[in-house]
Amino acid sequence: MKRVIVFVFIGIFTTATVVYLLYWKPKKNMTTEIQTIVKSLNLQPHPEGGYFKETYRSKKTIPNAILGSQYEGDRNESTCIYFLLTSGNFSAFHKINQDEIWHYYKGVSLKLHIISKEGNYSYVMIGNDFENGEVPQYVVKGGDWFAAEVLEKDAYTLVGCTVAPGFDFADFVLPKKAALLELFPQHSEIIEHLTH
Ligand code: GUN
Numbered sequence: 227m228k229r230v231i232v233f234v235f236i237g238i239f240t241t242a243t244v245v246y247l248l249y250w251k252p253k254k255n256m257t258t259e260i261q262t263i264v265k266s267l268n269l270q271p272h273p274e275g276g277y278f279k280e281t282y283r284s285k286k287t288i289p290n291a292i293l294g295s296q297y298e299g300d301r302n303e304s305t306c307i308y309f310l311l312t313s314g315n316f317s318a319f320h321k322i323n324q325d326e327i328w329h330y331y332k333g334v335s336l337k338l339h340i341i342s343k344e345g346n347y348s349y350v351m352i353g354n355d356f357e358n359g360e361v362p363q364y365v366v367k368g369g370d371w372f373a374a375e376v377l378e379k380d381a382y383t384l385v386g387c388t389v390a391p392g393f394d395f396a397d398f399v400l401p402k403k404a405a406l407l408e409l410f411p412q413h414s415e416i417i418e419h420l421t422h
Contacts, residue, residue, distance in 0.1 A: 256380045275317045280389040302392030312382045319376040320400040329386035330362040336383040341371040371421040
């Protein structure tokens, strides 16, 4: 009888060990996962916050005469970047001349805040929980102010941003907190939170 009990115990222990070894995957530490993405995609720190890598810059350019007075000089027809944002960091309110298309790739959802040129505030969640209103694509209109943040702790979001005409830091306006507060005092709470 004793022998039977010992065999049953050994059986249970062996089965449990095999199941554990087959199905247990070490939980990847979030910092390691972020570092892996930054390294694998060769991302660099972005002045607006987060990390980025330009993945496309069209060879063809649009002459300044066609672009109009908003632009100084010619621009590439289009550009595209990877953009990675992490918790405890944010993409500060900024604006560019052209529409910017955001694409969701990986990670938790991203809260994209917009203050239109007319001064209307709105936000959209970029993510893949479509049933709950998140969207995998969103277009921020040229001239509108926008900022982004990862709401969850210890998390990241990887997105893509495409613009046409192509991006140029000469068109990139990153205002100081005081300057944006002066423009939109009615949105002081979100501006205090998402500017430097
Ligand atoms: N290239 C460098 N920075 C940016 C940016 O903020 N947006 C886009 N679309 N391209 C960039």
